[in-house]
Amino acid sequence: MDASLNGYALATSGLVKRFGALAAVDGVDFRLPHGARHALIGPNGSGKTTLINLLSGTLRTTAGRVLLKGEDITRLPAHERVARGLARTFQINTLFPALTPIESVTMAVCQRRGLGPVLYRSMKSCRDAIDEAYGLLQQLHLDGDARRPTKELAYGKQRLLEIALALASRPTVLLLDEPAAGVPQHESSEILAVISELPKDIAVLFIEHDIDLVFRFAQRITVMMAGKILCEGTPSEIATDQQVRTVYLGDASYV
Amino acid sequence: MATTAAAQLPALSDEAAAKALFAERARWRWPEIAYWIAVVLCMFAFPTHLMLIAQVLITGLFAVSFDLLVGYAGIASLGQAAFFGVGAYTTGLIAHNGWSEPITGLLAGALAAGLLGFVFSILVSRLTGIALLMITFGVGLLIYEAAHSAHDITGGDDGLTVGNLSPLLGLFPFDFLGHTAVGYTFVVVFLAYLFARLIVNSPFGLELQGIRENVRRIPAIGVPVGYRYMVAFTVSAILAGLGGALLAQITGTVALGFLSFDRSSSVLIMVILGGIGTLYGPLIGAALYMVAQDRLADLNPVYWNFYIGLMLVIVVLCARGGIVGGIARIERAVRSRWTRR
Amino acid sequence: MIANFLNIAFSGVAYGVLLFLMAAGLAVTQGLMNFLNLTHAVFAMLGGYLAVTLMNGLGWPFFATLPVATLGAALLGMLLERTLFRRMYGADRHLDQIMLTIGLTFMAVAATTYIWGPNPLPVRLPPYLTGLVHIGFLDLDRYRLFLIAVGIVLITLLILGFERTSFGAKIRAAVDNRRVTASCGIDVDRLFMFAFLIGSGLAGLGGALSVNLLSVDPNFAVAFLAYMLIVVTLGGQNGSIKGALGAALLLGIADVLGKYYVPQTGAFIIYTVTVIVLFCRPNGLFARA
Numbered sequence: 001m002d003a004s005l006n007g008y009a010l011a012t013s014g015l016v017k018r019f020g021a022l023a024a025v026d027g028v029d030f031r032l033p034h035g036a037r038h039a040l041i042g043p044n045g046s047g048k049t050t051l052i053n054l055l056s057g058t059l060r061t062t063a064g065r066v067l068l069k070g071e072d073i074t075r076l077p078a079h080e081r082v083a084r085g086l087a088r089t090f091q092i093n094t095l096f097p098a099l100t101p102i103e104s105v106t107m108a109v110c111q112r113r114g115l116g117p118v119l120y121r122s123m124k125s126c127r128d129a130i131d132e133a134y135g136l137l138q139q140l141h142l143d144g145d146a147r148r149p150t151k152e153l154a155y156g157k158q159r160l161l162e163i164a165l166a167l168a169s170r171p172t173v174l175l176l177d178e179p180a181a182g183v184p185q186h187e188s189s190e191i192l193a194v195i196s197e198l199p200k201d202i203a204v205l206f207i208e209h210d211i212d213l214v215f216r217f218a219q220r221i222t223v224m225m226a227g228k229i230l231c232e233g234t235p236s237e238i239a240t241d242q243q244v245r246t247v248y249l250g251d252a253s254y255v
Numbered sequence: 256m257a258t259t260a261a262a263q264l265p266a267l268s269d270e271a272a273a274k275a276l277f278a279e280r281a282r283w284r285w286p287e288i289a290y291w292i293a294v295v296l297c298m299f300a301f302p303t304h305l306m307l308i309a310q311v312l313i314t315g316l317f318a319v320s321f322d323l324l325v326g327y328a329g330i331a332s333l334g335q336a337a338f339f340g341v342g343a344y345t346t347g348l349i350a351h352n353g354w355s356e357p358i359t360g361l362l363a364g365a366l367a368a369g370l371l372g373f374v375f376s377i378l379v380s381r382l383t384g385i386a387l388l389m390i391t392f393g394v395g396l397l398i399y400e401a402a403h404s405a406h407d408i409t410g411g412d413d414g415l416t417v418g419n420l421s422p423l424l425g426l427f428p429f430d431f432l433g434h435t436a437v438g439y440t441f442v443v444v445f446l447a448y449l450f451a452r453l454i455v456n457s458p459f460g461l462e463l464q465g466i467r468e469n470v471r472r473i474p475a476i477g478v479p480v481g482y483r484y485m486v487a488f489t490v491s492a493i494l495a496g497l498g499g500a501l502l503a504q505i506t507g508t509v510a511l512g513f514l515s516f517d518r519s520s521s522v523l524i525m526v527i528l529g530g531i532g533t534l535y536g537p538l539i540g541a542a543l544y545m546v547a548q549d550r551l552a553d554l555n556p557v558y559w560n561f562y563i564g565l566m567l568v569i570v571v572l573c574a575r576g577g578i579v580g581g582i583a584r585i586e587r588a589v590r591s592r593w594t595r596r
Numbered sequence: 597m598i599a600n601f602l603n604i605a606f607s608g609v610a611y612g613v614l615l616f617l618m619a620a621g622l623a624v625t626q627g628l629m630n631f632l633n634l635t636h637a638v639f640a641m642l643g644g645y646l647a648v649t650l651m652n653g654l655g656w657p658f659f660a661t662l663p664v665a666t667l668g669a670a671l672l673g674m675l676l677e678r679t680l681f682r683r684m685y686g687a688d689r690h691l692d693q694i695m696l697t698i699g700l701t702f703m704a705v706a707a708t709t710y711i712w713g714p715n716p717l718p719v720r721l722p723p724y725l726t727g728l729v730h731i732g733f734l735d736l737d738r739y740r741l742f743l744i745a746v747g748i749v750l751i752t753l754l755i756l757g758f759e760r761t762s763f764g765a766k767i768r769a770a771v772d773n774r775r776v777t778a779s780c781g782i783d784v785d786r787l788f789m790f791a792f793l794i795g796s797g798l799a800g801l802g803g804a805l806s807v808n809l810l811s812v813d814p815n816f817a818v819a820f821l822a823y824m825l826i827v828v829t830l831g832g833q834n835g836s837i838k839g840a841l842g843a844a845l846l847l848g849i850a851d852v853l854g855k856y857y858v859p860q861t862g863a864f865i866i867y868t869v870t871v872i873v874l875f876c877r878p879n880g881l882f883a884r885a
Contacts, residue, residue, distance in 0.1 A: 079473075079474040094472045096468035096469050102276055110462075111476055119454045119486070122453070124281055131274070143269060384632070386829045386880075388694065400861070404860050560706040561707065564699040564700065564701070564703035567696070568696055568699040571696045571699065
């Protein structure tokens with residue numbers, strides 16, 4: 001049973017999260033292969049964000065297991081999962097308002113390089129980390145705003161910074177929680193470009209409500225409903241699936 | 256009209272400018288340099304006020320220790336005086352009971368305070384909001400009450416006399432005029448300040464600021480918040496304890512006032528009025544507070560409390576950067592007017 | 597021995613009732629607006645001062661001073677809320693809140709000292725509220741009995757109001773989830789204002805009722821702040837009125853017991869227990885873990 005999960009970048013087995021009597025996630029068996037582009041969709045309240053929170057370690061599981069590259073990380077706190085190669089972004093920008101992008105991303109890079117607890121070296125001497133951080137900002141088209149406090153950035157740029165922070169940890173698995181949420185039309189092309197240019201060796205699981213985005217980027221789609229996985233398949237399979245249509249459109253006779 | 260100012264600055268590329276940010280943040284600011292020069296000058300200009308100058312330095316160190324927590328880590332504690340007092344009482348008791356070597360006594364006090372800081376960080380790690388505030392408040396009050404009750408050890412309301420200290424390094428006896436005391440204090444406080452400066456400009460210091468800015472996001476970039484708090488509290492407590500120990504040594508007494516809520520609240524005020532999160536702002540805030548208090552000592556305390564309260568309210572509402580923030584703003588305004596010529 | 601102990605416990609309950617009245621408002625505003633109001637004890641102090649000044653200076657009967665004390669404190673609370681506090685609600689403004697309210701407290705203490713002087717005010721209660729009442733083998737203090745009786749009435753009204761009225765329901769909803777409550781069309785802004793009004797008014801009433809037991813001096817605003825915070829953190833977090841009541845009663849009894857049996861270390865024990873409890877149960881004694 002376990003051996004079959006080892007080959008996946010991320011896998012869960014019987015994952016459950018209960019809040020009192022409510023089972024927000026109710027027995028989820030999920031597989032994410034290496035380098036995948038996998039979308040997680042479902043109506044509001046279906047448990048998508050809870051699942052992401054369980055995977056990232058933000059929430060503790062009630063039951064079940066989470067495996068990262070075959071290793072059981074169920075008991076690991078969030079920050080240790082990051083060190084093992086699991087990173088996430090947040091649906092609502094959760095950034096460092098007074099810090100600039102160069103500082104935020106350099107901080108994440110330093111942490112990855114083990115410089116986090118170091119208090120006897122000055123930041124300015126950590127040239128490699130700073131160079132790496134700036135390179136990442138360039139990739140994500142944030143280099144022009146590198147010195148501006150995060151709170152002054154346009155919303156779309158902040159969304160990009162969300163992704164930059166996650167990429168700074170050099171993850172094997174990247175969880176994107178509605179990456180394009182709230183981004184106005186004229187700023188969304190940058191985000192779409194960034195998502196499509198994500199390194200091929202990173203396995204990406206993203207929650208999205210924007211169906212165009214989902215069908216554009218996903219190789220596989222998982223549909224969640226009431227805490228369980230309803231079905232899973234390629235975009236075309238999901239698009240024609242009867243159950244999915246009922247869940248989303250309410251009535252099978254809708255075409 | 257010559258654009259001399261603009262021509263003087265080398266044009267940095269965006270990339271170089273971005274990467275140079277860290278060096279810029281770590282630069283010594285002119286008010287910072289001015290403070291230290293002013294202190295040295297005062298030591299020579301006012302030989303009859305050496306004890307006051309030493310106390311200003313010590314209070315400055317205390318304020319710096321607090322800024323580390325409140326300005327950089329974002330933890331508003333109402334019990335910082337506990338560290339100050341524990342350092343003072345430990346060093347005082349050591350000297351009181353016969354060990355008169357000053358430097359080891361000082362370090363013992365700092366270490367005792369550091370230990371308390373470490374224990375405290377464990378208490379604090381699970382709490383936020385009002386519970387966090389209460390536990391910092393509670394520990395401060397608890398330690399005060401403990402010192403008050405244990406009057407056999409601490410002297411209770413009467414306090415403790417520290418007794419005569421041996422000459423510093425065997426060479427410099429502590430005299431009544433305070434020459435040795437102020438020199439000793441200056442060296443210790445300056446070194447401690449340099450250490451604090453080093454920390455805030457290190458990767459650790461950056462992560463502390465990250466914790467202050469968004470404690471939710473920090474674990475998501477791999478940072479173990481609890482461990483960072485441990486170090487932050489321990490270092491802050493060591494610096495505060497160092498200050499308390501110094502004050503005990505140079506004034507020759509330790510009293511309950513070292514641990515009081517009054518001391519905790521006044522250091523909060525000094526840090527905020529001086530400029531939270533800058534390290535040198537609190538130094539300047541502490542100096543101004545101490546000097547003002549000394550000059551206005553005969554004034555009715557009612558006026559003092561009222562205007563201090565009022566200043567705090569004004570700073571919160573419209574002058575968040577405190578005094579050094581105001582100076583920086585004026586500087587920017589002057590500079591932009593100058594370059595427009 | 598037993599009589600002594602019961603008498604002391606009775607005293608403790610009275611004190612607990614008083615602490616609850618003074619701290620309940622703080623529990624609600626902290627849970628509702630996520631606002632750390634360190635000025636809260638000032639409202640209670642104002643209530644006490646108004647009551648005593650009216651009694652001593654203008655010869656008002658005690659009961660007539662109570663509504664004035666309540667109203668005075670309520671108005672001060674509303675004024676502060678409308679002009680200053682409402683700009684900084686929320687967890688990310690905690691430091692600003694602490695700074696602002698400490699500053700205001702300093703100003704209030706200074707102003708009180710200026711107007712009334714630094715010494716405690718003398719309190720003379722009407723004779724029908726002083727003296728002892730004999731119940732069985734106990735001699736109970738009449739004023740404390742009165743306090744408990746008033747307390748029971750107020751607490752019942754408060755809890756019923758919280759749980760049975762639509763206003764109470766709105767408050768509970770807003771504590772739980774402010775955004776959703778607002779999107780239901782409820783004017784959360786006005787809700788906050790009324791909650792603040794009631795909370796500070798209650799504190800003022802508590803302060804007025806406390807004049808016979810606690811010292812009416814300018815230091816009140818700082819001296820009792822700690823106990824109010826303890827009540828809120830041990831029981832009243834997230835706006836729990838019943839939790840605050842439980843914590844207040846426990847604290848009241850513990851404090852009086854401590855002062856009687858171990859007068860040297862009474863306060864120390866209370867603070868230590870508070871710290872330990874908070875460490876083990878960060879959300880308070882009665883919260884679901």
